Structure formats: structure tokens, C-alpha cells
Amino acid sequence: MPRFLHTADWQIGRQYSRFAEEDASILADARFTAIETLAALATEQAVDAVLVAGDVFDAQNLSDRTIHRTFQAMAGFTGPWLLLPGNHDAALAESVWTHAQRLSAVPDNVDLLLTPEVRVYQDLGFAVLPAPLTQRQTYNDLTEWFDRADTPEGLLRIGLAHGSVEGQLAEEIDSTNPIAADRAATARLDYLALGDWHGYKTIDARTRYSGTPEQERFKDNGAGQALIVDIERPGAEPQVQSHTTGQFQWIKHQDTLAVASDIERLMTELDALPPRSVVDLTLNGEVDLSGYQTLLHYLGGAEARHRSFQSHLSGLNLIPTEEDIAALHADGYVGEVIGELRERQEGQGEEADTARTALAILAGMLRENGTTSESEQVESAK
């Protein structure tokens, strides 16, 4: 009874430019860790083979070190690894694969499925029909030949492909690298392991996307898992169970503040997020100065709590109240300046942003002044 580990879209070599340097390198490292996790899982689950359905690498032209590290991370599983080229690492005339081969970085137990031809694993009881991308993009269904390909009697027919199943992924309707939705049926496959879609998705009983083992987008679609697939015998329906492999959760949080108590509510919601996540927070609406200070103070703490915490406050207008101004001792013309900035921050343009920033700076300075002068007074009183 063959058992497989189905994964895809490792995207090794991906960089995270939107994050702080330290966070970015940790997130990049997490992708190697994911391979180790997969290897450990494969060993633990005693699978017969690991099927990687494309986009092992994020780019063609990677450093020797990255290539070596990738294959070394697979050491935890000594069974066969079947790697399929995807759109990011297509099997071009010169590719990351030829590079890896030249480096002799590819261990013996790793099979590179660089050509569209049947591979027979007689001892293990299955034959593989791979549909590697040999161009970066194609508008033909590369799995078409599966329908006509013969495999030895009594072996499972396992398909590996990378692309978009037609009519299933609404967001990618016109996308390239199409795959017929009924390919598993027409090609008499026992299982079709797919890659390209980074989330976990079941197309039919025999056709699935495993998703990427380590999340790298703010999309809540079941990424960060691997699939263990059991198939009793040819023709039997595969039994699939998912296992979490991801380290970090990517969470996108959006909120609009209107009244003072909204800040309290927001903080409660943010507190509830799993720690050490990668968080992207966007706030809109209005907030008074004291609320703003509270918010900044809270966000400072939240940044420490998470792997990465990015907040976008440009949609948030500062609306100083009378009490704010009084508390800042912003009397006289300084008060007028606050009023003017408050008006100018309305709207979306760059000028509004500038005014908003100016207002925040002014409020900060006044607050500091207030505390200094108070402390001065205290000191002089002594």
C-alpha cells in the first residue's frame, strides 16, 4: 500500500523586501526549515516517496550556497524525492536544475522530473507521469499526454503537474499553465499531485493542491501544510490527511476607528492573534490625540510580540479634541496651527499625509514639552 507525501511551492530563495532586515532573513530561513520539517514528517510517516509539485525554487539563478542548502535540507528523508520543475524553476535549456546537476548537489535519492516521460518505480509499486514546465509560461495543457501514456500493469498511476486547474481558481481564470479539471479521470490517474496554488485545495477525490509548506502571503487559504496520501491499490480512492508544517502565520488585519472605544476593541482583537505571527495592520478612520498616543504605545508592544508587525496608519486622521489641546498647553497661535493641520489632513493626497505627520510631530513635541516643563518644575521645587 504505497504512501506519499504531497507538497509543492517551496519557493526557495524568496526574499521579503517589505520586512525589516532581521525579519526578512528569518522568514527566508523558515523556508529551509520547512524542508527539514517535511523530511522529518516523511520519515515519521514512513512514506514511499515525496512528491514535490513544482516551484521548488523561487528563481532560476540562485547562489551555489542556496542550492546546496536546499538539497541538504532533504537529508532527513532518505527515500525518493520526486521534484517537478514549475513556472519559477522551469526546465529550460539552462536552469537551476542544470546548475544543481553541475554542482553535483543533487543526492541520489532525489529524482528530477525534467522531461515529460513516464518514470516507473516498479519496486515501490507506482509509475509517475510528470508534466514539467520547459518554458516559463505555456498556454497548452502539459498534462494532455497523460491520457495516451501507458504504464505497466498493476502499478499506481501518479500524475505530477504545476499550473491552474481550469475553472476552479476564480482569481486566476486567464492564468497560464492550464490543467484540465478532469485530467485525473481522463488519464486514469490514481492521484494527481498539483502545485502552483499556495493554499490547500481539493479539486476532486484524486486531484489536490497541497499548498506551500510555509506561508509567505497574507492569504488565509490553508497554506502551511503537507498532505499524506495513502492509496490502497490501483483504482482505489486515495486517503488524504493534512499535516501542519508552517512556522509562522501570516495575518492581515484591517479596521476602521470611529469612536474612542474602538481603540479598546482593536487592542483586544490584536491581543487575540497568535503570537510570533507576521501581522499586517491597516487602520482607517479618525482618532483623537490621546487615543493616537495610546495606539502608538500599544503598537510598540505588539511589534515586540510578533515575528513581524507592520502597521499602516496613513488612513487614520488625527482629530485633536478640546481636551487634547488643553492637555498639550497648545494655546495661542500654536492652537491655531493645530487647527489648520487638522483641516489639511482631510483627504488622500500627499499634502494630507504631510499635514497628518506634522500634526503627529507637533503633538509629540508638545507632549514632551509638557512633561519636561512639569519635571522641571518638580525639580526646581526640590
Add this chain to the structure above:
Amino acid sequence: MKLTRLRLDQLKQFRQPLEIRDLTDGINLFVGPNESGKSTLVRAIRAAFFERYKSSSVDDLQPWGDTSATPEIELEFDWQGEHWTLNKRFLGKKRCDLKVGSQHFSGEEAEEKLAEMLGYQFPGRGASKAEHWGIPGLLWVEQGAVQDIQGPVSHAGEHLQSALGQSLGEVASSGGDELIARVEKERAELLTTTGKETKDYKKVLEDYRHSRERLDALNQSVEQYRQQVDQLGVLIEQKQTIDAARPWEEQRRKADTAKTQLNEVQRWQSEQRQDQQALDNCRQSQAVYRQQLKDFENQQHQLTQRAEDKAKAEAQLQECRDRRPQLEKRRADAEKAYEQARSRREQARHQAERTRLQQQIDELADRQSQQADALKQATELQVALKKLHAQQPDKDIDPAALAQLKRTEQALSELVIRQKALATRLNYELEPEQSITVGDEAVTGEGETLLVEATELHIPGIGRLRIQPGGTDVADLLRQQEALQSEQANLQRRLDIESFEEGEQRAADSQRLAQAIKHEQARLDILAPKGVDALRTTAEQDGARLETLRAQWAQLPEVQADVTSEENAEADLEAARAELKRAEDALNQHQQQQGLAEQASANAHAEWDKLNAELQAPDRKAREEQANKELTELKAREHQLTTAIDARQKQIDAAQPEVLEQDIERFTKSANAMETQARERAQNIRDLQVRLEEQGAQGLEEKRDEEAQINQRLAQRRDELTRRAQALDLLLKLLKDKRQALTRQLQAPLQKHLNHYLKLLFPQAHLSVDENLMPTTLTRPQGTGEEQGDLPSLSYGAREQMGLISRLAYADLLREAGKPTLIILDDALVHSDSQRLDQMKRILFDAARRHQVLLFSCHPENWRDLGATPKDLQALKVGYSAPASGDRGAERGGAASSNC
């Protein structure tokens, strides 16, 4: 605010308590000599407000040498309807108490309350300094400091703005300036004053740009790499689909087939060329024989022609010889005619010479007879002239003297007429026989006598009457007459005449004589222009020449009568010479013609002889026959060759050798190109693979992604800095704008008060105020224009006056804002001259109507007319409170230019 009472104890020189009561509204004048305690009093008031009661830095307040003393100050004042009492003790028993109505404050609370009310602050530690004094620092002026306005105004600035701000509707800001300075500082970290980026900010921008450039370069490399990968893919596919089949071999086979065909055709072409050559030779030989036969035929014709030519030349020679005698005769005749013409011309020349000489002789003889006549007449005229000249001296007379004489005579006659008019007329009608004597003259009968002078009338028997003509003119006229008569006599004597008429006669005679001389001389000049002697010499010379000419004429030969004129003879001779020349030329020409004709005749003979000999040669017939035979054989050979060539050419044309050659070339080239292409493709694939392997090893895309990451972060940092810079810029601009707007609102009222005082000092002057409410420039009318001066550039005295005026204007402003004002002046205006001082006193008096003023001076005489009762400090000190005596100050004072 009105200070009502002041009490000091144990303070500096006041070891005993000093109390000053009954301070009034308006001016309070304190006078006293040096060291009488004025400055101590001022110091005490300042200490009461400015110094912390706890301060240990005020030991200068203690009396000298008494370190245990407790300097104490007590002040009472009214403000806002309440009575305030401040008691402050320093050092020994530190204490501060403030009573306001029924309320009581003590310690720092009391101090802060006062500071807030008056607008000043306390130092953090140590003694209070100028920067802490705020508004009182402006209104309480220390000795000799009234002219310094800059410092106090800036120290008071914030207090002023906040104090005055309340009256302007809460527009001032308590911490505004500090805030502006802070924003400016923050902005300066990012931007220069002109808005350029500063070092760090600039570096971020540059880093970003450099990173961007690197990223672009990497992107390009990656793109290039991808293109090369694609190219490699294409090449490999081509190699597999095209080159594997070796298509060039087929092309080479086709080329070989065409080559075999072409070789056969080329052999035919070679044979064709040989036959063609033979045909050409055959045709050339035929032409040679034909020419030979034709030449034989031509020689017979030529002999006939040459015989004709020979006869013609002989005839021409003969004709030439026949013409000679005729030409020789013509020349002889011409020679003879020429000789005759020459002889005739000689004769004509002689005749002409004779005629010319005869003419000259006739002319000369005629002139000689005329000259003889003229000479005779001239000699006679010369004699007559001599006679006339001899008469001339007798008749000569001076015309000027004569004119003078004429004028004298006229004057005399006028005088007589006037005498007659003026003279006493004596008419008488005497009895007959009776006579009287008038003067010396005896008179009878009747008549009239004019008496021009005293005349005695003697009437016989009666006696003598003496008649004196009236008037002086008669006597005067008589004297004039005598003078004129004397002149007349003189002139007549000089001219040697008896009367004027005689003179005139002589003048007329003299004129006539002169005319006669002139007339005769003119005639003589015509006859002998160069004188009579010259005339005579000319006549003698002409006579000699006539003799010579006559001798010449006689020598010339006699001539025949029919001689022609010289011109005709010359023309005839010329014609004869021309004829002779023509005759000689004709003869010469003929001789040449004859020579040529003889030569031509000889040549013709020789040619005919030569050709005739040739025609008569013996082998000529045999040669002609041989030539005819050869020609026939050659014609048969030509026909044979032409037939063979035509047949073979058709064969060659059908084979199309050019097309065959093109085919060979085309197939060969195609094969070569295909092979080359395949080789190149293989090479390209190898090259590309090597290159891509190299580039692949560099990890280009990874590097690119890393650079993109760096770039993104730099962009973020840049955007943050830019936003912050823009925000700070905006903030600073807004703060400054608002502050300026506020300042403008404050400027106007201050200006108003300044001008109020200024017009008392300088009518129509204007003192401007800057945005910090600092007086800056004084503008005064000067002549027709204006004079402008910044405050520091004014004289010490003027600065002092402007300083005081500014302070008073501030006081007015504060008062309007409902703030307490108290003005303290310690020896102000010592540098003002008496006239300005008078104006300043008016100003002070005016100000004192609104503010309480404490004025301290050691020059009481200067302030006597201030309208205030001076308080003598010395008297106060000893407890005697009496009005101070101004006279004592005046005794000491003199010019009030030194500080007390």
C-alpha cells in the same frame, strides 16, 4: 499698580530701618548725592520681587561686614482694588509673606503669585539675572542702562506676548517660540535653511539612487540571462531538428551532376574555337590575293596619268619664258620717267625761294619809310613839350590854401552882414551946407551910417556927441573881423596874390597847362612808345637787314617761265617712284615662277620614267596567274569550315553551359552555408552553455532579489525622511506664519504708543518696530527727504531717549492689557542736553498720568520743573523728611553728564 509704602531694614547701608511713605500716583522723585542710598533703594525693590527669599546668593544685601544680618524689605501697593503687603527677609531669617486683602500667601507660593502678576520668572538656582526679569526688567531701568533696549525686550518677549496676547483674544502662545526653535532644530537635521537635504538625509537619497542603479543593472543582467537561456533553447532545438539530417550532402550531389555535364560542353566549345580560327585564317589569305590582283591593274592606269602630267609641266614653263621681255621694257620706261620728275622738282624749289625773298624785301622797304615819318614828328613833339614844361612853375598854386582863403572871405562877408544887422544906424538929414563929423569922416546931406564902434559925432558949433553902440556882440564881431582879415592877408601873401579872384585865375591857368602837357605827351607815346632814341635805332637796324636780303636775292639763278609749283612737282616724283617699284617687283616675281616651273617639269619626267620601267619587267604575267589560282582554292576551304561551325554551335546552345555553371555554384554554396550554419550553431551552443554556466554560478537572481530588498528598505527610509522633512517644513512655516500674524496684531498698538511719545520729541518722526516688538529704525524728516538710522547707530543721548520712550510705550501697552505697571528710573537721561531733557520731561509727565514712576537722581536741578516734590534721601535716612534743596545740587552739578 501703585506702590504706597516702602520699608528697609539691615539692608546695605541702611543698617537702621528706612521707611518711605506717602508715595503718590505719578512721579515720585528721589534725590540725593552719591552714596546717599538711591541705588540701594532700587536694589531693594528688585530683590523683593526677583530674588528667592531662600536664595543664598544675595549676601550683597547685607550691610558691609555684618554676616548675621537679616536684610528685610516690606512693600505695600494697591492693585485691582486690593491692598497688597509684601514682606521679605533674606539670609538670616528667611521669610516671605504676601497679604492680599484678607488673603495670605507665604514662601514660594507668594513669590510665584507676584511673578505671574508682574510677568517675570525666578532663576533655577543662584542670583536672579537679566534674562529672568521679564517685564519689570523692561520697566525698571538700572543706572546707565536706559539706552539698552534690545536685551530687556527680548527677555520680556514671551511675557509680553502672553500678557498682551490676552488682550488680543488669546492668540499668543506661551511656549510658541520654544516650540519654533525645537521644530527648527528638528528640521535642520533633515533640511538646510534653503530646503536642501542635509548630510544624512542626502546620504539616504544617494544610497537609494545607487542601489536603484545597481538594481537596474542586475535586472538587466537577469533579463539578458533569460534571453540567452531562451536563445540556447532555440539553438538546441534547431540542432536536433535541422542539423541531425545533414542536408548539405544532397546539395553536393546535385553540384557534381551539373559539373559532369558542363565538362562535355566545354570540350565542344574548345573544338569550335579551333575551327573558327581556321576560318579566320582562310578569309585573311583570300583578301591578300585579291589585293595583289587589284594592284597589277592599277599600275597601267598610273602610267597614262604621269605622261599627261609631264606634258602639262612643260607647257607651263614655256609660257613663263615668253612673258619676260615685256616685263623688262616696263621697268626701263619707269626708270626714265623717274629721272625726269626729279629734275622738274629741283627747278620748282628754286623758283619758290626767289619769290619768298622778294616779298621780304618789299615789306622791309615799306616799313622803313613809315619809321622815317614817325621819327620826324616825334622830334618836333619833344621840343613842344619842353616848352610847356618851362611855363608850368609860374602858374602853380596851392589848392588847399586857396580853399582856406575862400572860406575866410566867406566868413568875412558873413561877418559884415551880421555887423550891419547889429550896428547902430545913424540916419541924418543935415541942413544944406552943414556938416558934421562922424568919427574922422565929415558928413553932409542926408544918408545913413552904421556905427559899429564908439564913434564921436562932432557937430560943429554944438560940440561933440559920443555914440556908443549897445550890446557886446558888436565889439566881438569887430574882433572876429580883425582876426579874419589878418588871416586873409596872410593867405594872400603866402599865395602871392592880391585877391582871391586872382588866385582862382591862376589855378585855372595851371590846370589848362597841365592838360596840354598831358595831351602832347600822349601823342608822343603813340609815335614812340619806347622813346625817340629806340625808334631811331630800329630804323637803322631795318636798313641794314634790307641790304642783306637784296644781296641774297641777286645770287639766286634765273628760272624758266613755265615751271610748275613745288607741290605738284613733288607729287609727280612720288608717282614715278611708285611705278618704278611695281615694275621691278613684277620682274622679280616672274623670275621665281619660272624657276618653279622648271623644277616641276623635271619631276614629271622622272616619275614617268620609273613607272614605265616597272611595267616593262619580265615575270609580271606569271605572278598574276599564280595569284588567281590560290584564290579559288581558298574559297572552297571557307565553305567547308562554315558548315561545320554552324552545326556544332547549335549543339552547344542546347546544353546551356551558363545555367550549368550557376547550378554548380548554387548547390555548392548551399551545401557550404548549411554546414557552416551547423558548425556555428554547435559553437554557439557551446559558448552559450559556458557563459550561462558562469552566470548561473553567480546567483544573479538571488543577488537581484537581495538588492531589491535593500532598495525597498532604502525607499521606505527615504519616504519616511521625506515625509518627516515635509511635515517639519510645513509645521515650521505654519508656526512662523501664525506667529508673524500675531506679531503684526501686537505691533500696531505698540507703534501707536511709541508715536504718541515720539511726536513730543521729534515731530513727524517715526520709530519702527520689528516682529519681535523691538524698536529698530528711527526715521526723521530731514530737509525735503528723510533721515533713517538704526537704533544702535544713534548717539548715546538719542539712544537713551529712544530707550525710555520705548519702555513707556510698552508700559502703556501693558496697562491697556490690564497688567500692572510700575516704572523705576535710576538716573535716567543724564546724557540728554537741556533742550531734549525738557522734551523728555514733558514725555515723562505725560506717562506719569497713567503710571506710577519712581525717579532717582543725583541732579535735582535737572528735575525741578517735573512737577513733583523731590524726596531727599539723606534727609529720609536721618528721619527728617523735608523737601530736598535743589540749590545744593546746582552748586555741585554743572553739566549733568556723569553718573551718580
